[in-house]
Every structure is written in C-alpha cells, then in structure tokens.
Amino acid sequence: MEAARAEIEGTTAFRLEIDRAGMPQRCIVTISSGSASLDNATCDKLMVRARFTIPKDARGRSVSDIYNGRITWRLPDADAPAQLPSIPHIMKVTFYVNPDGTTSDCSATLNDVEPGPSEICAAQVLGRHFPIQTDASGKPVRQKLxxxxxxEKASD
Structure with a gap:
C-alpha cells in the first residue's frame, strides 16, 4: 500500500528456497525493484501464498529445491473502466479443515466446471489456519468446508 500511495512501480527478482513439503522457507531478493516496500511485499506475499509440487529425486524421495522468479508491480490505470469477468462468475472452493486447524485437499470450480483456477486455493485457503472444527462433544474433527x-446480475 505504501508503494501504491507513492505511485511506485517496479520488478523484483527473487529466489525461494523450498522445503521437502513444497513450502517456501526463505525468500531472497536477487535484483531489487529500487523500492524496499515492493521488494518486501514480494517476499511477504510469496512466503504466505506460494506452494509448489513436492520435488522428488530419482528414487522418488522428497527433496528441497530452489525457485527463481520475478514479480512486476504495476499500478492500475485509473482511467480504464473496471473489468468484470463473464457473468455469472461463481467460484466454489472446497477444502478440509484438519483437527489442528490446518487446511488440505483444496479444489476449485468456476461456474461448476472443474478444475477452477488452481491459484485460488493457494491464495485463499492453503497454508492458512482456520478455526478448529469440533463435533458435538467438543472433540476436534476434520471438516469439509x-x-x-x-x-451475478441483480434484479431490481
């Protein structure tokens, strides 16, 4: 938000160290955008949202990995009309909250067509903790949500 208020744009190059579970463990800015707030936002967002297919070695064992990439931060064109998706645009994200509050088994549909955009699971569900779900006796349970x-168009 700080960079947006200052009308700063730029591209940040980064390297992510990925653990054996496909989760980023460390983010390093390899080429700065010239803005500390954009560089920090790059790593902050990636550490929260990035998820990777679990890398395997030749024997099929999970291994750590490195991912290099770039994010370009651009301000929206204030004079451009807002873009709406095709209507109706109904996204359904189905996932499980595990007994410890972690999430798993996420899938998405868009207008009842599978699969929906895979990034929606990473952005909205995976890697987050949700309130622990309990049964009638108060015991933590795995719950599908x-x-x-x-x-959609609204009628008058």
Missing part, C-alpha cells in the same frame, strides 16, 4: 464467491 466450501467457500462460494461470485458475481
């Missing part, structure tokens, strides 16, 4: 987001 669905989040529904959409845009």
């Amino acid at each position: 669905r989040m529904v987001m959409g845009i």
Whole structure:
C-alpha cells in the first residue's frame, strides 16, 4: 500500500528456497525493484501464498529445491473502466479443515466446471489456519468446508 500511495512501480527478482513439503522457507531478493516496500511485499506475499509440487529425486524421495522468479508491480490505470469477468462468475472452493486447524485437499470450480483456477486455493485457503472444527462433544474433527464467491446480475 505504501508503494501504491507513492505511485511506485517496479520488478523484483527473487529466489525461494523450498522445503521437502513444497513450502517456501526463505525468500531472497536477487535484483531489487529500487523500492524496499515492493521488494518486501514480494517476499511477504510469496512466503504466505506460494506452494509448489513436492520435488522428488530419482528414487522418488522428497527433496528441497530452489525457485527463481520475478514479480512486476504495476499500478492500475485509473482511467480504464473496471473489468468484470463473464457473468455469472461463481467460484466454489472446497477444502478440509484438519483437527489442528490446518487446511488440505483444496479444489476449485468456476461456474461448476472443474478444475477452477488452481491459484485460488493457494491464495485463499492453503497454508492458512482456520478455526478448529469440533463435533458435538467438543472433540476436534476434520471438516469439509466450501467457500462460494461470485458475481451475478441483480434484479431490481
């Protein structure tokens, strides 16, 4: 937000160290955008949202990995009209909250077509903790949940 208020744009190059579970463990800015706030936002967002297919060695064992990439930060064109997706646009994200509050087994549909955009699971669900779900006796349980987001025409 600080960079947006200052109308700063730029590209940050980074390296992520990925653990055996496909989760980023460390983010290093390899080429700065020239803005500390953009560089920090790059690593902050990647550490929270990035998820990778678990890398395997020749024997099929999980191994750590490195991912290099770039993020370009651009300000929206204030004069451009807002873009809406096709209507209706109904996104359904189905996932499980495990007994410890972690999430797993996420899938998404867009307008009831599978698969929906895979990045929606990483952005909205995976890697986050949700309130622990309990049964009638108060014991933590694994619970299937669905989040529904959409845009549709409203009648007057």
